[in-house]
Amino acid sequence: MNPQYQVLLSRNCSSTVSLLPHNSSASINPTTASSNLPFGSSSALHFNQQRPLSLPHKFKHTIFTAKRAALQTTAAYSGGDRELAPESPAKELRRILELPGVVQAPACFDALSAKLVERAGFQCCFTSGFSISAARLALPDTGFISYGEMVDQGQQITQAVSIPVIGDGDNGYGNAMNVKRTVKGYIKAGFAGILLEDQVSPKACGHTQGRKVVSREEAVMRIRAAVDARKESGSDIVIVARTDSRQAVSLDEALWRSRAFADAGADVLFIDALASKEEMKAFCGISPLVPKMANMLEGGKTPILNPLELEDVGYKIVAYPLSLIGVSIQAMQQALAGLKGGRIPPPGSMPSFEEVKEILGFNSYYEEEKRYSTSSSQLSPERLTSSVYSLQRTARDGGEQKDQNPQDPIVEVITPDVYNNYDADGSRGPFSGIWSRTLRVKITGRDGFEKLDVRIPAGFLEGITNIVPGSIHVLSKLIEIALGGVNIKQLLNEATDEMGGKLLLDFNDTIGDRIQVFLE
Incomplete structure (x- = not known):
């Protein structure tokens, strides 16, 4: 019968592993190199093929995980100093x-x-x-x-x-x-x-x-x-x-x-x-x-x-x-068949956009990017636009964001830092009459649940385009995509003298969501 083995890791659990028969009375001195070899050593974690270890499958995986972490963070000893020596593939x-x-x-x-x-x-x-x-x-x-x-x-x-x-x-x-x-x-x-x-x-x-x-x-x-x-x-x-x-x-x-x-x-x-x-x-x-x-x-x-x-x-x-490759081909065929019939892939058939970004490393990229940011760095149009306003989601527990129920309405409050209601020559611009009024966009899914409820100062659209000519922020981009080029600024201009509560737009987009735009 093969002996059962126990695994003894060093205190930092990162560099060494020793195997002893489970009932062995031998002791290991964690400071002794002969008992605690670095994973860089060719003799560490060697398994005799003639006497395979009898370990549960899950425990084998645990050993491998600990060993792998050690391989990535430790190295051979040189002159008493530990130097990184990554192992070749x-x-x-x-x-x-x-x-x-x-x-x-x-x-x-x-x-x-x-x-x-x-x-x-x-x-x-x-x-x-x-x-x-x-x-x-x-x-x-x-x-x-x-x-x-x-x-x-x-x-x-x-x-x-x-x-x-x-x-x-x-x-x-x-x-x-x-x-x-x-x-x-x-x-x-x-x-x-x-x-x-x-x-x-x-x-x-x-x-x-x-x-x-x-x-x-x-x-x-x-x-x-x-x-x-x-x-x-x-x-x-x-x-x-x-x-x-x-x-x-x-x-x-x-x-x-x-x-x-x-x-x-x-x-x-x-x-x-x-x-x-x-x-x-x-x-x-x-x-x-x-x-x-x-x-x-x-x-x-x-x-x-x-x-x-x-x-x-x-x-x-x-x-x-x-x-x-086989499951990829079938998944793409099914998605394409649905798109041809006017249906996007249903929830659950594909990862969320956030999951895709995580897989591809967007979050890690943004974190690392912060290390190299400078005050003189040039901002892209999207970054410059985002500096004008901030998206703030209210949290229900001490300001900490929680996972949102898919059935809960998504409410985003957009707060501009600055906006100007005067032209360069000091005259009042075309939006001066409504710049302090509120523009509201509601999107209700075809399932009846509210997807979006956004309020911004109506003249904010002009403020954004004045700062970054031709740019489209989150709201106007949404409207442009949904309406195929409806000029929301023109609608606002025509409604300058209207009282609050005017419904500017009410329609269903291509996927069946109802989009309503109000001037409040």
Whole structure:
């Protein structure tokens, strides 16, 4: 029976972890380096593959999270001083592969999808040549996409996330010399690993017809060339060796090539399109010290197993190559069908605008931007306009803003800092008769709930346009969009002598909301 282990973190919970048998009486001195190694050390958090830890899945994730935080904030000791020494993506990927359990790695196709993978809590991800070819070129994965396009897309992906990314290197885009260039290019692009296959050019997508492989000798030579390129670059990039010979030739041929790839220096082995669970077990039985990769392609030839089943078979890492691009295509098709019929995507089918901004980093950007603001900074029209007025939401609890019930009316009070009712020559302007009166806009949703109730000084429209010619603040922009260019200033001018309570406009917009504009 495998011993149960306990995890002991240093007091700051940020730099060290030690593993002891649960019933061990050994003690750890947090000030002793031999007992408390920094994560930068190659001996820290090492798991013996012959004696896997028996830990609950949730606890394994907790260990990984603590370890990951330490990797990002600590470093090796140098001359008694601690210096930051961030770990390379390849080294982090290797550490992840040493952790117990199956590593799930969804396949992304651009920077945004990669960021979503990271935000979902996955430890690493793949890039999918199929998905990148689809998203970037709208073409099938049949050799159309080039090395340069894949490197460019990959660099955008790796720069968008902090988790390790394994890049799809296809067949290396040529002979052994091309493979070396591909590996070195992927290293420079920031990839933690590269997947290389033994197909001929032009290649065919996995699980599809027409796949052909190069000879055994050339297939092995590609992996040797990749290993040489890694050494020449001084890198530790993880090499994932894939063979498509199961479908092109036979299972026996695929097993032979996998063994040869391991002998040539591959770090992870992958046979594509295995047709049964028995074939998957046979694959995991060869070269037992080399991790195996599974490919869970919906609708493909390989049986779809859950992570625990894959771990039981003997797999270490699992890719999901089409999940993200597949659901993206369907979601866009459904949204477009609705738009064509005059319907916008319903609530719940898409994130809110605030959530989108958070995902893309708007809030972080604004916070960081404050560090570099100066008194002489030039303001954009939108910033200048916002300096004239402030939007103030009343709070019900000591001034703190609370989440608003979707059914509660949205009331915004716009208070101008200054507004002028005189022209440059001292004469009264056309709005002088109503500048102190109130303009009110009400928007009622088609569900009957009030969406907006805004009051501003009527002459404020002119004050804004005088300060920033041609600009449109929140209210006038709303009205212009809804009315398709109605001149609200002209309506106000005509109502100069009218008494309060005049309804200037009352209509339904294109989505069924009722918009009313009053002069009070």
